Amino acid sequence: MNRFWQRYIHPLIEIAQPRRLMEIGADRGWNTSNILTYCRATGAQADIIDPAPQPGLHEVLAQFGPAEYRYLPLKSVAAIPQLETPDVVLIDGDHNWATVYTELNLLHARAEQTGLPPPIIISHDVAWPYARRDMYYNPDDLEASQKHPYAYRGMLPGVPELIEDGMNGVLANALHEGGPRNGVLTAIEDYIASVETYFTFRKLPFFNGLGILVPAARMTPALQALIDGFFSADYLLEACMALEADGMHLRAILTRTETCLSRRTEALARARGVIEAQRVRIDELERD
Amino acid sequence: MTNSPTAPSPSRLLEGVVDGISNHTVHGWAWLGDGDSGPVRVEIRSGQALLGSGEAGLFRADLAAAGKRDGHCAFAITLDPPPPPDTLLSVVAVDGEQVQPLLGSPLSSGPPATELPQAAVDILPLPISTAQLEGSLDQCGPQRIRGWVRWRDGSARPVELSLHEGERELLRFPTSQWRADIAELYQGDGCCGFDLAVPDSLRDSHLHRLELRLAEGGARLLGSPFSVRIANGPASASAARLPEPLRRDPVGAPVTLSVTVNFYNMRREAERTLTSLRSDYQHGAGDLDYEVLCIDNGSQPPLDADWVASFGPQFRLVRPSRLLASPCAALNEAALQARGKYLAVMIDGAHLLTPGVFEQARLAWREDPAAVVALRHWFIGGDQRWLALAGYTRELENQLFERIRWPGNGYDLFRIGAPIGENPEPWFDGLSESNCLMLPTALFDRIGGFDEAFDQAGGGFANLDLWRRASEAATGPLVSLIGEASFHQFHDGTTTNVDDAEKDSRVRSYANAYRTLRGNDFAGVHRSRLDFRGGMHSEFATGVRQRTLLPMRLGVTDRIRPGQMALHFDDGAQSYLQSVYAECGLQRDVTWLGQPTGVAPADLVGLQQIIHQLKPDAIAMVGAETGLVAFIDSALLATENPAARILHVDPAAVAIARPSTARVTTLHGSPDNPHILATARHWAGSAEAVLVLHAADPDAAFTSATLQAWGALVSYRSWLVCLGTLFGQPWLGYSTHQYLQVIREFISGDPSFAIDRSWNRQLISACPSGFLRKIGGTVTATNYDATLDDLVPAWHAPLEHAQ
Structure with missing residues (x-):
């Protein structure tokens, strides 16, 4: 999600001018740093929610103070009902239908209780692989009825089933892609369909996808123009350049990995030679 | 991240952060x-x-992670x-003579509290x-x-707590309520919860x-006092x-009872529903003075008043003054014409009743005139949504x-029906809705009857809402009838006869409409x-687990209903x-080439799949039965993996002659013996894909240390399979073996492993929660x-020497 900050999220936040933000899923705190920098500059405040962040988050938080943030080491579904309604929410938490759908509805309910419009939602992972497939960071946290059959196996684009050496095989991924109640994008669409609020919903379909959900009550001409602009030729050209840079970066990492693998393979070959030489030598000594 | 000391260099590294002040x-x-x-x-x-x-x-899960x-x-x-507002606070850690400021220090005590409502x-x-x-x-x-509180030493005695505001004690209570989640987490007694009503003195906003x-003693359990603000009454949105x-x-x-029943384009269903309301069908209704107000909410063709009256002198047709998609207004209008001391409200006329409903309701009212009586609902046939x-x-x-x-025997409806919720326990669960809700008319009036703001076709959650509000306003008991039910007949309902996706969508829409009206989510x-x-x-x-769907064998389709594992x-x-599987010892019948395997058939299939998928170079089998060793050998042969090796660690002190193949190396001794472990490490050598099967057995020293x-x-993305976890707690609650607890302890110490439950999907396994995948x-x-x-380099010397 951090990769969307500069070109998309920051301009959007600059125009929306939220006084209260919420980040669900902070991980290492990369995006948290951006959010809190905005808060420090504008006097806004943020609720940072993550029950199991990477240690790096604490380093990020240490650079800011209570004037900018409140950190809640809780699950989002436990925290949201107790918090003030935010103006903007960045969602990058547990990537499954049940969690995202519940988060959106809790945010909606909280807004209704306080007489405010629902917040602007900026959600990561509305494109492959988790747009139409659930992932569970901790499957035991969810009721059986809230999750699909899953396995610790990876994914390939265009392949509905999981495969052993696919992407993100270290996570509990739903066995099948698509179908009802499956995936982040499906959760957002189901939420939109089930509430009587008019939303503008646009998706940037790269870097795992960014969904921008703006309720009519929070839409302004400037915000509309900005979001429309994200899909202009110039913006899309910039996106192409970013994607190309990302692809080149990955290729460089691949090259580096292949170099390491080659070195390790050569080393193992040498080790095999050493072992074979020793075996021969032992045979000779035993014959003697 | 380390912190800079203020004076001399610390002997130990310190990490720490000030998160803030509130x-x-x-x-x-x-x-x-x-x-x-x-x-x-x-x-x-x-x-x-x-x-x-x-x-x-203090404990924090994120820090544990x-x-x-x-x-x-x-x-x-x-x-x-x-401290006064805007005081600069220095937060330091003190370790002996060392004093170190934490990251985030100094910080300001902040502006006056009024500026920080959050x-x-x-x-x-x-x-x-x-x-x-x-x-x-x-x-x-x-x-x-x-919440919950338990003793760290595992003691089961309840903790006596008190809630204070300043020095005033508001509550005193033991932590002795059963919490299934805590029992599961600690694999022991879960009686350490508390759940009490908030004292009225706190409900003042x-x-x-x-x-x-x-x-006892007054020791504080939290690091500091906590602040709450509790509204004095329902949420404003709800109240309004x-x-x-x-x-x-x-x-x-x-009269004693007025039944209001709503019909819309269901002439066939109405006939049976009205029959089930007749005095010669309802037991003991001969002396009951009651009336049945049949609402026709705009049917085409309309119901005929004479036809309705033909069911008995109690029956009459009511045509609402306004025809709306939602039946709420029509039901309220009919209710205002009712003469009964009690009302029976049936929002969906497709529900017919069993014969003891009136009799049981009268008995309940005899015991307490303010009782609210609710009937549970079943489907005729079975899951009509799919059928x-x-x-x-x-x-x-x-x-x-x-x-x-x-209608010869009204209770035979149970022979051709199934509970709508498909709950395995159809009678004693909570209740979200009743399609025959019987309550004092005065109570119905007091709560305003149906809320006509539920204006969706069919009423959405109006019926659920009526039950909820009646339950909250009732002064008498809420009586749920057992052995009596309403049965829904197949018709063009709003949610029962549409596909799952459409039903799902409509129910979500109804749930949101409810929340908009009430300010919170519906709860049964x-x-x-x-x-x-x-x-x-x-x-x-009596129950649904022991019966099939449609036991009357009505040929409907050649398709098979998609099951929902969590539900069914x-x-x-x-x-x-x-x-049952464990106690009957059925795993003893699972053999391979005549030798016992000690696991269930589904486990054998799972292990075969793992071997096919992983293509292991080396498999260590700790305390496994000989039949399982033979099975793994066969699986390796079948998957054309001739180079793969098996190490069989047999805890038996004395070697027993057993059939073996060249790929099997057998070691005799305890798996926690350092010599055995060292030999196993040497044996694994440079194998890239190593799979370990470890028997959950005291002879095999099944502890978190041996699992470690x-x-x-175990190599990356391979498995550590704990065999026979079934034969201990929690599956056998009386067992002294705590196999799942051992696994949890092991995983908490080595988070690179996760319980991979995907291998337990075949319902019966001798290794539940025993397939641990290395994903870190x-x-x-x-x-x-x-x-x-x-x-x-380390090999230069021998090489040079050899030359």
Whole structure:
């Protein structure tokens, strides 16, 4: 999600001018740093929610103070009902239908209780692989009825089933892609369909996808123009350049990995030679 | 991340952060970077003045996940008295002579409290962590205060707690309520919860600073007092939108019961429903003075008044003055014409009743005139949502009625029906809705009847809402009838006869409409609030686990209904089946080439799949049965993996001649014997894909330590399979073996493993929760250890010597 900050999220936040933000899923705190920098500059405040962040988050938080943030080491579904309604929410938490759908509805309910419009939602992972497939960071946290059959196996684009050496095989991924109640994008669409609020919903379909959900009550001409602009030729050209840079970066990492693998393979070959030489030598000594 | 000391270099590395200050309490964490040291002492100073101090020993899950002192290194230090606004606070860790500021220090005490409304209320849950106790304060308001506290030493005795505001004690209570989640987490006694009503004195919308203490001695359980603000009454959105009480004009001669039943385009169904309301069908209704008001809410063709009256003198047709998509207004209008002291409200006229409904309701009212009586609902046929899509028709349903010769014995409806919720326990669960709700008419009027704001076709959640509000306003018991039910006949309903996706969508829409009206999500009435009365007049009414869908064998389709594992085979059913399997010892019948395997057939299939998928070079089998060793050998042969090796560690002290193949190496000795372990490590050598199977058996030294030792052999993305976990707790609650607890301890110490339940999907396994997949420890380009490439230097000498 951090990769969307500069070109998309920051301009959007600059125009929306939220006084209260919420980040669900902070991980290492990369995006948290951006959010809190905005808060420090504008006097806004943020609720940072993550029950199991990477240690790096604490380093990020240490650079800011209570004037900018409140950190809640809780699950989002436990925290949201107790918090003030935010103006903007960045969602990058547990990537499954049940969690995202519940988060959106809790945010909606909280807004209704306080007489405010629902917040602007900026959600990561509305494109492959988790747009139409659930992932569970901790499957035991969810009721059986809230999750699909899953396995610790990876994914390939265009392949509905999981495969052993696919992407993100270290996570509990739903066995099948698509179908009802499956995936982040499906959760957002189901939420939109089930509430009587008019939303503008646009998706940037790269870097795992960014969904921008703006309720009519929070839409302004400037915000509309900005979001429309994200899909202009110039913006899309910039996106192409970013994607190309990302692809080149990955290729460089691949090259580096292949170099390491080659070195390790050569080393193992040498080790095999050493072992074979020793075996021969032992045979000779035993014959003697 | 380390902190810079103010004076001489520390002997130990310290990490720590100040998270912030709220309600005059400074939050953060600190530790000395090793697992052995005690909690760090933290002090808060302003200049030379010490404002507060405490130990960084509170538990926080995020810190546990980050590997910092098992999570026990958080602090929350209250500054009492509070410092003036904008005071610069220095937060330091003190370790002997060392004084080190934490990251985030200094910080300001902040502006006056009025400028920080968000800081006024604490966000729950709050962890409870003392030297002797652990737990959580999960909730405090709007209605309940909930949480759990247990002794760290595993003692089962309840903890006596008290809730204080200042020195005033508001509540005193034991932590003795059963919590299934805590029992599961700690694999022991879960009787350590509390769940009480919030004291009325807190329901005043004011801010309260509360403390949770040990009742004996008054020791504080939380790092600091916590703040709550609890509204005095229902949420404003709810209060504003509740319907006004109904105002009733005098009507004719009073009767005991008025039934209002709503019909819309269901002439076929109406005939049976009205028949089930006749005095010659309802037991003991001969002396009951009652009336049935049949609402025709715009049917085409309309119901005929004479036809309705033909069911008996009690029956009459009511045509609403307004025809709306939602039946709520029509039901209220009919209710205002009712003469009964009690009302029976049936929003969906497709529901017909069993014969004892009126009789049981009268008995309930005889015991308590203010009782609210609710009837549970079943489907005729079975899951009509699916059957309808598969070809089920009204004509087929008619055949079912003919087979039981209805209305001869009304309780035979249970022979051709199924509970709508498909709950395996159809009678004693909580209740969200009743399609025949019987309540005092005065109560119906007082709560305003149906809320006509539910304007969706069919009424949406109006019926659920009526039950909920009636349950909250009732002055008498909420009686749920047992052995009596309403049965839904197949018709074009709003949610019953549409496909799952459409039903799902409509129900979500109804749920949101409810929340908009009431200000919170709908919640059914919990079973603890219900009284139960009735009896079993049909053996088919007792349960659903032992029966098939459509036991009357009505040929509808050649398709098979898509099952929902969580619904049809819940945790209770699974545990029951597993324990039966274990106690009957059926695994003893599972052999391979005549030798016992010790596992279930599904486990053999799972292991075969793993071998096919992983293509292991080496498989260590610790304490496995000989048949399983033979099976793995066969699987390796079948998957054309001739180079793969098997190490069979047999805890038996004496070698027994057993069939073996060249790939099997057998070691005799205890798996926790250092020599055996060293031999196994040597045996694994440079194998890239290592799979380990470890018997959950005391002879095989099944402890978290041995799992750690043998787990170290497991390669990335392979498995450590714990064989026979079924034969201990929690599947056999009386067992002294705590296999799942051992696994949890192992995983908490080595988070690179996760329980891979995907191998337990075939319902019966001898290794539930026993397939542990190694998903951590990935080598990437950034953490690649290049020194491992150079294997030759250590070998130069022997090589040179050899030459």
